[in-house]
Amino acid sequence: MPIFREQVKMKMTLKDYLTKLKIGLPKTMVHLDKQVYEAGSIINGTIEITGGLLKNKIKRYDIDLVGVDSNSFVEETLNSHSVFCSLECSPNQTGKITFFIDVPDDIKKNHTFQYSLMINIDLGNANNITQNVPVMIGAVS
Numbered sequence: 001m002p003i004f005r006e007q008v009k010m011k012m013t014l015k016d017y018l019t020k021l022k023i024g025l026p027k028t029m030v031h032l033d034k035q036v037y038e039a040g041s042i043i044n045g046t047i048e049i050t051g052g053l054l055k056n057k058i059k060r061y062d063i064d065l066v067g068v069d070s071n072s073f074v075e076e077t078l079n080s081h082s083v084f085c086s087l088e089c090s091p092n093q094t095g096k097i098t099f100f101i102d103v104p105d106d107i108k109k110n111h112t113f114q115y116s117l118m119i120n121i122d123l124g125n126a127n128n129i130t131q132n133v134p135v136m137i138g139a140v141s
Helices: 012-021
Strands: 027-032 036-038 042-050 058-070 075-089 096-104 115-122 128-138
Touching: 027 058, 027 115, 027 128, 042 058, 042 115, 075 096
Parallel strands: 036 128
Antiparallel strands: 027 042, 042 096, 058 075, 058 115, 115 128
């Protein structure tokens, strides 16, 4: 007795194909208000988003202040900020998202730790934009 298999033809649009290949995603640039921060200070920044080839919608963005011990390569999240939103990201248009994140008072101020902001923007269509921005943490004056 023969077994018949039904063939399913999948129709993929150009938008689906570009999204799957991560072509035409928005571009981001992060601007910070200072070069060096102190323990207990606030990082004030702006994420500048320029739309790609297709219209996207930003569903959520996460900003984490991360410290990495360069000797043991242990990563530690020091502070985290997440925002659920519904922001339109139109092709070839630029928008800005401002953010604030606290630098903890008890942050380790030694030369073996490197600090950075890990920024993740969720576009909701299985695509994310991730950016790592180094941050200098100095001694309290």
